[in-house]
Amino acid sequence: MLNEDHRVACVNFAQQNLNRDWSQVIFLDEKTFSSSQDSKLPLWRLDNTRYEPNHVLYTQRSGRISVGVFGWILSNGPGELVQIGGRMNRAQYVRILNDILLPGILDRYAHPRPITVVQDNSRMHTCRIVRTWLEAHRDEIEMLPWPAKSPDLNPIENVWGLTVQQWQDELPENGFNRNVENLYGHCNRVWDRLRNDNMCQNIVDSMRNRLQLVIESNGYPIKY
Known part of the structure; x- marks a missing residue:
């Protein structure tokens, strides 16, 4: 629940970072995509909201499949989308940072290091x-301290939402063969299509406006 301390922290963060060049920032996150038993209804939810009533989908357990993914974006487009095997643990997360994220952003990022990266708390x-x-790689990656309870500030949440919209639009009329491999393949194809437009740039460019709205709303949630 958002409390006064959270709101104060959000306002302070917004004031301190209002003029930051957000085009030079990497945003990363992991999400779970799920299919109902007829494969037609994707489910997307913010972290820590699994059991809120408007995020609960009542289906037969045997008909539902889910796939976890890790992804990252920057202003000029998405990075890799990686399938997570099972429930991601701490060791697996470090392997993804070391073997996927770090090589990927160093390959694409032409600006001086360390590279600023955002993850949630x-x-x-x-x-x-x-x-x-992170301490061992501080010359390459700098984690930007991020305010708690602020998913509306993070542009990658919008990318997940738009990914779901495209996923829903593109599902075949009769669904698809219900297995994890096909579900991940579908998510990956939608993610790849994001490379061909300026969606990531538009969303990241909205950061200054988001922060201004946070200041004006005194730290209460904003509509983004």
């Missing part, structure tokens, strides 16, 4: 093994 992202890895 989940326990997995802030655990000791992750902090140790």
